[in-house]
Amino acid sequence: MTWLERLDRRWIFLVMGLLVLGPLLKPLYLPLTVTKHVLNFRDAIDRVPNGSTILMSCDYDPGSIPEMVPMTRTAMRHLLSKNCKVVITVLWPAGPGLVDSVTRRVAAEFPGKRYGVDWINLGYKAGNEAVMVVMGQGIANAFPRDYTGAETRSFPIMHNVRDYTSFPLLVNISAGYPGTKEWVQQVQARFHLPMVSGCTAVSAPEYYPYLQSGQLLGLLGGMAGAAEYEKSRGEQGTATKGMDAQSLGHVFVALCIVLGNLARRARPGEEPR
Amino acid sequence: MTPHLTMDFGTWVAAFLTLCAFSFLYRDNPFYKLAEHLFVGVSAGYYIVLNYWTVIWPNLLQPLGKALHGQGVDATRTGMFAAELGDYRGWLLLPGVLGLLLFTRLFGKIGWLSRWPLAVIIGVYAGIKTTGFAQGDFVAQVQASLQPLLLPSPWLTFSAIVFLVGLVTSLLFFFFSREHKGALAVASRTGMYFLMIGFGAGYGFTVMSRISLLIGRFQFLLENWLGLR
Numbered sequence: 001m002t003w004l005e006r007l008d009r010r011w012i013f014l015v016m017g018l019l020v021l022g023p024l025l026k027p028l029y030l031p032l033t034v035t036k037h038v039l040n041f042r043d044a045i046d047r048v049p050n051g052s053t054i055l056m057s058c059d060y061d062p063g064s065i066p067e068m069v070p071m072t073r074t075a076m077r078h079l080l081s082k083n084c085k086v087v088i089t090v091l092w093p094a095g096p097g098l099v100d101s102v103t104r105r106v107a108a109e110f111p112g113k114r115y116g117v118d119w120i121n122l123g124y125k126a127g128n129e130a131v132m133v134v135m136g137q138g139i140a141n142a143f144p145r146d147y148t149g150a151e152t153r154s155f156p157i158m159h160n161v162r163d164y165t166s167f168p169l170l171v172n173i174s175a176g177y178p179g180t181k182e183w184v185q186q187v188q189a190r191f192h193l194p195m196v197s198g199c200t201a202v203s204a205p206e207y208y209p210y211l212q213s214g215q216l217l218g219l220l221g222g223m224a225g226a227a228e229y230e231k232s233r234g235e236q237g238t239a240t241k242g243m244d245a246q247s248l249g250h251v252f253v254a255l256c257i258v259l260g261n262l263a264r265r266a267r268p269g270e271e272p273r
Numbered sequence: 274m275t276p277h278l279t280m281d282f283g284t285w286v287a288a289f290l291t292l293c294a295f296s297f298l299y300r301d302n303p304f305y306k307l308a309e310h311l312f313v314g315v316s317a318g319y320y321i322v323l324n325y326w327t328v329i330w331p332n333l334l335q336p337l338g339k340a341l342h343g344q345g346v347d348a349t350r351t352g353m354f355a356a357e358l359g360d361y362r363g364w365l366l367l368p369g370v371l372g373l374l375l376f377t378r379l380f381g382k383i384g385w386l387s388r389w390p391l392a393v394i395i396g397v398y399a400g401i402k403t404t405g406f407a408q409g410d411f412v413a414q415v416q417a418s419l420q421p422l423l424l425p426s427p428w429l430t431f432s433a434i435v436f437l438v439g440l441v442t443s444l445l446f447f448f449f450s451r452e453h454k455g456a457l458a459v460a461s462r463t464g465m466y467f468l469m470i471g472f473g474a475g476y477g478f479t480v481m482s483r484i485s486l487l488i489g490r491f492q493f494l495l496e497n498w499l500g501l502r
Contacts, residue, residue, distance in 0.1 A: 013298045020487050024495055025274070066489025067482065093320055096327075126328045129401045145331040185409030186401070201481035205474055213417030215409070222478065223485040242488040249484035250477075 001266040004259055012256065019252050023244035030244050037211060038228040041196045041218025045078050048169050053085040053160065055139075055167040055193075057183065058103075060175035061094035064200050069102055070226040070239035071173050071198035076106040076119075078233060079171070085157050086119040087167075089143065091131060091178045096124040096147055116146075116155035123147030128178040132186040136164055163191075170195040180207050184215050198225060277500030288498040291490055333369055336362040439467040 048054065056075065060068040079086050088103060090096045100121050107113050122143035125131045134142040139161050140152045152158055160166060170193050174180040180197040188195045194217055199207055201222025210216040220229050223246055226239035279285070293308035340362035371390040378387040418440055424430045442464030445457065453461045495501045 010299060016487070020484065021491055024488070024491055025501070063486075066485040066492070093323055094316075096323075124323060124327050125332075126324055129405060130397065133401060144336065145327075149326070149331075181409075182405070185405030189405065189409035189413060201478040201485065202483075204478050205471070209414055209417070213413050215413055222481045223488070224481060238489075238492055242485065242492065245488050245491075246481065246484055249487075250480060253480050253484075 001263045004263040005267070016249060016252055019248040020245040023248060024241070027241065028244040028248075030247055032227055032231055032240070032243055034228045034232045037219045037221075038225055038232060039218075040211075041198070041220055041225075041229060042078070042232050044169060044194070044196045044217040045075070045082070045171070048082065048084065051083045051085070052168050053087060053157070053166060054079055054169050054171060055087050055089070055164075056171040056173070057089045057091065058095060058099040058173045059091045059179045060098075060173060060200075061092045062098055063094075064175035065098070066238070066242065067200050067223050067226060068173050068175055068198070069098075070223070070230060070237045071220050072099065072102050073106050073237060074226070074229050074233055074235060075171050075173065075198065076103055077109065077235070080107065080110045080113055080118065083118075085117075087139065087157065087161060088119065088121045089131075089135075090121075090124045091128060092175070093124055093126070096121070100147055116150075117157055120152075120155055120157050121147040122152060129182050129186050132178075132182060136187070136191055138163055139166070164193045165191075167193060169193075171198075172196070173198045174203070175200045176203055179203070180210070180216070184210055188215050198229070201225075274501045279498055279500060284497050288494055291494060295490075333365055333372075337365045337369065340365070438463070443467050 045054075056072075056079070058068070058072055076086065086103075088099060090099050100123075103119065103121060104115075107115070107119055110118075113119065122139075123146060125142055127134075131142050140158060143152050146152050146155070164170075164187060170183065170187065172180050172183050172195060174183070174197060180199050180203070183195060183197075187193050195215070196218040197207060197210075197216050198220035199222070201224070204219065204221030204225070207216060207219055207221075211219050220226055223239050223242055226237075227243045230237045230240045290308045290311070293304040296302055297305040371393060374386045374390050376387070377383045377385075418436075420433050420436065422430065422433050422437065424433060442460045444464070446461040446464035446468065448457070448461070451457060
C-alpha cells in the first residue's frame with residue numbers, strides 16, 4: 001500500500017478527466033429515476049393557472065453554468081408552454097448577460113412570444129436581501145430599468161405587476177448567496193409567496209429542511225436534479241447528457257476514499273481512530 | 274462524430290483560457306497565470322461598469338435628477354397622498370452623500386467619516402438578517418419539527434421516530450453544560466452519528482457540484498469549440 005501514499009496526485013486528475021470525458025463522447029445511458037422533490041417542483045409549476053405572471057430569480061454566474069443553465073432552460077420552457085409571463089431578476093453581478101442569452105434562446109423556441117409582453121429580464125441589482133425587501137414595496141422601485149436600460153414601467157408585462165402579491169409562485173434558480181436561503185427568509189416567510197428552488201448540489205443539503213417545513217414546494221439539487229427535471233418534462237438537455245460522467249466520477253471518488261483509508265490503516269504504527 | 278471547429282472568435286478565446294486554467298492541474302505555469310490575471314482584471318472593470326449602469330445611474334442619479342427637475346414618477350397620480358415610494362426621490366441625496374463618504378478612506382485625515390456609512394450598512398443588514406432568520410428559519414423550523422409520531426403508515430411513523438431521535442440527540446451533542454457521561458454520553462454519541470451522516474451527504478453533494486463543473490467545461494470544449502455533437 002506504500003505506493004498509494006507516494007502516488008502523484010496528477011494520476012488521479014488524469015483518471016478523473018478520462019472517466020468524465022469518456023461518457024460524454026460515448027454515452028452509457030445509465031438509468032435515471034425522477035425523485036419526489038423534482039416531481040413536486042414540476043407539479044408546483046403545473047398547478048399555477050395558465051397565463052399567470054411568475055417571478056423567476058436567476059441568482060448565479062458563469063461559475064455554475066453546468067448545474068444552473070439546464071434548470072433555467074427547462075423552467076423557462078415549462079412556464080412559456082403554459083403561456084405564463086415571466087419576470088426575471090438577477091442578484092449575482094456576473095449573471096445578467098448569461099441569463100439574458102439563455103432566456104432569449106429559450107423564448108426564440110416560442111415564435112409568438114415577445115420581449116416585454118411575455119417575458120422580461122430586469123437584470124442585476126446590487127444589495128442582496130435589501131433588494132428583496134424593496135421589491136416587496138414595488139418591483140419597479142427596485143428595478144426602475146430593465147436589462148436593456150429601458151423604463152421597466154413602459155413594458156406591457158409590468159402593467160399588472162406591482163409587488164409580490166402579483167405573483168402566484170417564485171421560481172428561484174440559485175448558486176449560493178444571495179439565493180434560496182435569502183428568498184425563503186425575506187420573501188417566503190414575510191410575504192408568504194409560494195416558492196420552488198433549483199440549486200447547486202453543494203447547497204442542496206442546506207435547503208432540505210425548507211422542503212420538510214413546506215417553505216419550499218419543490219427542489220432541484222444540482223445536475224442530478226436538473227437531469228431529473230428534464231426527464232420529467234420529456235427533454236434531453238445538457239444535464240441528462242452529463243449524468244453518465246457524473247456517475248462514473250462519483251464511483252471513482254468513492255474508490256479513492258476507500259483506498260485512501262486502507263493505505264492509512266496499513267501505515268505502520270498508525271492507530272485506527 | 275466528426276469535429277466541426279467553430280469560427281467564433283469568442284469561443285476560441287474561452288477555449289484557450291479554459292485550457293490555460295486546466296494546465297494548473299499539471300503544475301503552476303505562465304499560461305495559468307495569464308488566465309488568472311486576466312480574470313481578476315476583467316472582473317474588476319466589469320463590476321465597476323455594471324454597478325454604475327445598473328445601480329448608481331437608474332437607482333440614484335436618474336431619479337434624483339428627475340426629482341430636482343420637478344418630474345413626477347407617475348403622471349397619472351395626483352394629489353397630496355398620491356405619492357408612492359419612488360416619489361420620495363429627494364431623500365436619495367442622503368444615501369448619495371453616505372456613498373461618497375465611503376471614499377473618504379482614501380484621504381487620511383477625514384478617513385473617519387467613512388465609518389458613518391459603514392455603520393448604516395451594518396445596522397440595516399443586521400436588522401434585515403435578524404428578522405429574516407427569526408421568521409424564515411427559527412420559528413418555521415421549530416414549528417416544522419413538532420410532528421405527530423403516530424401516522425397512518427408504519428413507514429411514516431418510523432420516519433417520524435428517526436427524525437425525532439436525530440433531532441434530540443443532535444441537539445444534545447452540542448449541550449456542553451454537563452460532562453458527557455452515562456445516558457448523555459450515549460445520546461450525544463448517537464447525535465454524532467446522525468451529524469456524520471449529514472456531513473457525508475453534504476460531501477457527496479459537494480463532489481457532485483465539483484464534477485458538474487468539469488463536465489460543463491468538457492461539454493463546452495467538445496460541443497461549442499470542437500463541434501462534436
